[in-house]
Amino acid sequence: MTWDETFAVDYERWSAHMTDDIAFYAALAREADGPVVELAVGTGRVAIPVARSTGHRVIGLDSSSAMLALARANATTAGVDLDLREADMRDLHLDEPAALVYCPFRSLLHLPTWSDRRRTFERVAAALRPGGRFAWNAFAFDHHVAARVDGAHQDDRTPHTLRYWVGDNRIDIIRDDGATSSLWWATKNEWLGLLDVANLELETLHGGFAAEPFNDASAEYVFVARRPLTR
Incomplete structure (x- = not known):
């Protein structure tokens, strides 16, 4: 994972424009009949x-303290009880199988390699109960936007x-203070391939x-997958 801890300082301002995803993930959570887990x-x-x-x-996992x-x-201010754990999503382990695992705001793109993503998808699949869901969103790379x-x-x-x-499928976000975070984009077929191997x-x-x-013309992938009822 590539994450500069100084990004946390302004993260709420950075992410303030992203609001449409909340209702989407909440709707999935309302349909879940067991534990709900948010990655990142x-x-x-x-x-x-x-x-x-x-x-x-x-249950909320993040590698950033x-x-x-x-x-x-924020949870204390809101009067909400979150089970927050410092952990790497590549090492996801739950004591009880989850009904829903979701990863919002393109956070899977912080995983730099195919191996990292495959490991994460396989750990998610192992953590889900039969019929449990895995949901995430990621941007669809647009070379016109990149060139601009x-x-x-x-x-x-x-x-x-x-x-x-482009050779690394990587975007570096470089703040004026020098803090840098990177994202690695994936194609639709790469995401579907990860589902297949998991x-x-x-x-x-x-x-x-x-x-x-x-x-x-879509700028965003919004995926929902399931663990089969039988394997």
Whole structure:
């Protein structure tokens, strides 16, 4: 995982524009008949409203101690009980099988290699009860966007520069203070391949959180998969 802890300081401002995903993941949680787990829980941006709206106790994992500290503070302020654990999603282990595991805000893209993603998907599959769901979203790479913003300074949210490295499928987010975080994008077929090797079944693929059809103009992958009832 590549994450500079100083990103935690302005993370809530950085992620403030992302709101449509909350209702989507909350709806999945309401349908869950067992434990609910959020990977890369961050500041609790999604987990807190999911727990509040569903009544479920959400287990939130994150490898960043700074982000977990913010999540604990935010949960206390909101009067919500989150089970927060400092852990690497590649090593996911649960004492009780989950009915839902979800990973919002493109956080799976912090995994740099196919091996990292395969390991994560296999650990998720092992942690799900039969019929349990795995949901996540990720951006769909657009070379037009990359050509327009590569190397250009941006002042929105937190002043930063994006650098695209097509050979590595990598985007570096470089803040003006030098803090850097990286994302590795994946194609639709790569995501589907990960489901295949983890023995998970695709339930839906949409181009947005309102169940928009995924097509060539879609900027986002929104996946829901299931562990088969029998293997």
